[in-house]
Amino acid sequence: MSINQNIIEKIVKIFLWIFTIITIFILFYIVGFILKNGIGGLSKEFFMEFPKSMGREGGIFPIIIGTILLTLAAVFIAGPLGIGTAVYLTEYTRENRITQMIRFGADCLAGIPSIVFGLFGFVLFVIKLKMGWSIISGGLTLSIMILPTIIRTSEEAIKAVPKPLREVSYSLGGTKWQTIVFIVIPQALPGILTGIILSIGRCVGETAAVIFTAGSSLRLPNSLFDSVRTMSVHFYILSREGISLKNAYATASVLIISIGMINFLSYWIMHRFIRRIEGK
Amino acid sequence: MNREKLIEKTFFLIACSALFLLALITVFIFKEGIGIFLKIGFAKFIFSPDWAPSQKQFGLFSMIMGSVWITIGALIIGVPLSLSVSIFLAEFCPKKIARILKPAIELLAGIPSVVYGFIGVVILAPLIREYLGGPGLSVLAGSMVLAIMILPTVISISLDALHAVPKSYLEGSLALGATRWQSVYMVIIPAARSGIIASVILGMGRAVGETMAVIMVSGNAVRIPHSILEPVRTLTSNIALELGYATGMHREALFGTGMVLFVIIMILNTAAYVFTKRKVRK
Amino acid sequence: MNKILLKDLSFYFEGKKVLNSVNLEVLKNEILAIIGPAGSGKTTLLRLINRLEDATYNTKKEGDIFVDDKDIYSVDINVPELRRRIGMVFAQPVPLPRSIYENIIYGPRLAGIIYKKKLDELVEHSLRQAFLWDEVKDRLNQSALSLSGGQKQRLCIARTLALQPEVILLDEPCSSLDPISTAKIEEAMLRLKEKYTIIIVTNNTKQAARVADKVAFLLMGELIEYGQSRQVFTIPVDKRTDDYITGRFG
Incomplete structure (x- = not known):
């Protein structure tokens, strides 16, 4: 037995x-x-040159710029909303019907397939609001997509800030707002950053929601209302349309290396954050 | 004091943004998609297998079956794999190794779906074509790629559920003379059941919702598959493939597709939510 | 004239009575020690005077607290300003994760003091009052987390003093400290009495006897005895006080 x-x-x-x-x-x-x-x-030229004949030759310079701009747009929109939501959920209320609804809403948002975001963004931002295929349309769409991640990670980070620190601030005459700005957010910052970096990773890797909202222009954008092509979209088009396997692989390598670096960075920050919360 | 109240109100409004956006998307998708249901009838739209936009034929059944096949395939391959990994990480793996494996698995989640699709096209599809027959781009290829893609989701959520089981359960069982596997199998897994089910449901949601990789590897033919080696088109692929040029009724039909997809996802989310809530109940 | 007056003060937390109709007054420039076993409501009482329980859910307060004859729970009270007038030092020294200097000026700066010179003065003055100046004057820009336990607590006292409060509330300030640090803090307290009104919560009856003018004995939320320190410690009126002081329980 x-x-x-x-x-x-x-x-x-x-x-x-x-x-x-x-x-x-x-x-x-x-x-x-x-x-x-x-x-x-991969070579200096690949990073610094413009693509030639639809990407068959040349580099991916405007594509890198496009990826960065689109991601920044998304983070600048979703960051304040997500962090603000987390602050509200942790600092201003306790568990009740409303916070449960907000959390459920965020969870639902997190589960929506990216193509549905693409569908939504395409018809609302691109067509109805006449923003066209642009950084702003894509950024808005992506920001909705990454909002749940930012809310969740910020909430965890803010919850981890020890309560006595808040009380010290109150006892020294700090208002709630001052306490949030001078104590809570700075303490939670590494955790919040981790969430933002993970969201950046999602933006960089996203294709379905981007291709219908930010378009696939190979030109360098002049304004927020210009179309851009991100690395993922570029890779998709190169490989799907059989334009250039060599450049597709190279683009994918840049993608994977960036995602790896992003993950590593968030891990590193998180690690330091945990150590600090647990007292060095 | 007034200023503080104002700040609180502002934060409240911000906090409602997630709900507001969810409502906006829901209303929008439904508003744009309901038309097609009214025009050609609910039953016909859902249960007709014919999809030919140029002839104004809009039936989703092939795509629904495509999604069902691919998702079930992904779960059959992916769930045993992911649960094994999470059980291993939670209960059997030396701590040091777990510390390296976890970020590695998270990296798996970060790899863009187009890369998975690409790997499916250049590696999996030729293998399937050669050894099993068919065009290669098929239900099987789609399921295998999706199985890998849902790994991180299922692993991380089920891992949380396993970790949430109090250590005393395991110790109690071990103290009664059970082996480690017996304890895991009879005590820990049942205790974490709700969370594990939630992880599978969320993995399912991820599989149903995945788009680009599926487009690339599953062939996209509009017909109900009879074997796993045949190509299929999923609901998501249907939207992504045609959204770029669809107008009028055709676009409405795509929104109708989105609506169906949305409803499926919401049902899955709610189910997962219910199960995660139940996690508390030991 | 009294500086602080508690009138029929009761407090409930999650339906449980934590304080039961406490009446107490503290005179200006006087040290009141609140003693009593763990869970007797001492800390809650202190926190109520600083309105720190405002943010706790499921609580109910009855009765009033007056500071300078003004109800501090009335609607027209500016709470942050009140807390500046009534400094609080917690049992666990919790420095903000910043430099020593930044810790001291946190409160004043929130109050709107921005002149560097004024802030520098405040830092030196409050550190001197807390008997910490000589130990840290050369490393004001170092992290406050690098201080020892006793230094941390004196920093917390200095930080409170920098608010230029009228009242100082100390919640078991020496509970986590060694005897030497404790002695330093007690010395500081006796000196501070000249300018401030002090309420100290302590588990340590000897400490209460050493520093306090008046003593209040709380037991399970009820004020059992209140009087001149010497009288309470030598001829307590209530038997329970006697039992507690002589160490028969608590």
């Missing part, structure tokens, strides 16, 4: 190991495959 159990225990363990290794292998395989085929295409 007990020998039997030991064998089962062993088998289970082996299976769990195997499944985990498969998962990790898939990850490394995907990353490795893209990098192996794409890293050779």
Whole structure:
């Protein structure tokens, strides 16, 4: 009986190991495959030059700029809203019907498929509000998409700020607002930043919501109302339309490397944040 | 004092933005999409397999079945894999290794869906074509790619659920002479059940909603599949493939597609929400 | 004349009575020590005077608190301003995660003092009053978290003094400190009495005897005894006070 159990225990363990290794292998395989085929295409020119003949040749300079601008637009819109929501949920109320509804709303928003955001953004911003395919249309659409992430992470970060710090501020004559601005937000900042960085990652990797709202222009934008093409969209078009596999791999490598750096950065900040909250 | 009240009101308004936006999207999608239901009838729109916009034929059934097939396939492959990983990470894995594995899995979540789709096209599809037959771009390819894509979602949420089980449960069971696996199987997994179910539901939501990768690997043919080696089109693909040039009734039909998709996702979200709420009930 | 007056003060938390109809007065430039076992409502009483329970949910207050004959719970009270007049020092020294200097000027700056010279003066003056100046004067820009426990608590006192308050509330300020730090804080207190009215909550009856003019004994939310320090400690009226002071419970 007990020998039997030991064998089962062993088998289970082996299976769990195997499944985990498969998962990790898939990850490394995907990353490795893209990098192996794409890293050779990376050069200073690839980053600094404009694409030629629809991206068959040349670099991705305007695409990098487009990606950055679109992401910034989304973060600048969603950041204040998300952080503000988190502040309200943590500092101004306790659990009640309204906060539950807000949280449920944010969860629902988080579950909406990106193509639905694309559909919505395309018809509302691009067509009805006549913003056209533009940074602003894309930024607004993406901001709705990343809002839940920012709310959730900011809320966690603000909750982690020790209550005594707030009380000290109150006892020293700080108003609620002053306490939020001078104590709570600075303390929670690393956690909030982590959420924002993760959202940046989502924006950079998004395609479905972007392609219908920000368009796919290869030109450098002059204003917020110009269309841009992000790296993901560029990669999609290059590979789907068979324009240039070499440049597709190179673009994908840039994408993967940026996502990797973004994840690493958020992890690093979070790690430091946790250490600080737990007292160095 | 008044100023503080004003600030509080402002924050309240900001906090309502998420709800407001959700309502805006819901109302908008429904308003734009309801027309098609009225024009061609609810039953016909949902249950007719014929989709030919140029002939004004709008039936979603093929796409609905496409989404169902691909999603079920993704769950069959993805759920055992993800749950194994999360059980391993939570209960059997040395802490040091877990600390490396977790960020690695999060990185998996960060990889853009177009990259997954691309990998499916250049690696999976040729393999399927060669060894199993069919065009390669198929239900199977779509399911496999989606299975990988839902891994991080299912793993991280079920992992949270497993971690939330009090340590004393495990210790109590071990103290009664159960082996570690017996304890996990009989005590911890049941205790974390609601959270695990929620994780699967959310993974399902992710699979139903995924667009770009599915477009790239599943062939997009409008017909009800009879085998996993046939190409299919999902609801999401249907929108993304045609939104760029659709006008008039055709666009309404795409909004109708969005509406169906939206309703499915909302049902899944609500179900997941109910299950996560129940997590508290030990 | 009295500086602080509590009139029939009761307080409920989640339906439970924490304070039961407490009447108490504190005269100007006097040290009142509130003693009593854990959970007797001492800290709550102190926090009520600073209106720190305002933000706690599920509470109810009855009765009134007057400072300079003004009801501090009336609607026209500016709470932050009130808290500047009534400084509070907590049991656990919690420096803000900033420099020593920044810690001291946090309150004054929120109150609108921006002149560097004035702030510098405040920092030196309040640190001197808290007997901390000599130890930190060369490292004012270092993080306050680098101070020792006793120094942290004196920093917290200095931080309160920098508000130039009229009343100082101390909530078991020495509970986490060693005897030497405690002695320093008690010395500071006796000196501060000349300018401020002080209420100290303490578990330590000896400390109360050393520093206080008056003593109030709280037990399970009720004021059992209140009188001159010497009288309470030598010939207490109530038997429960006697039991507590002599260490028979609590």
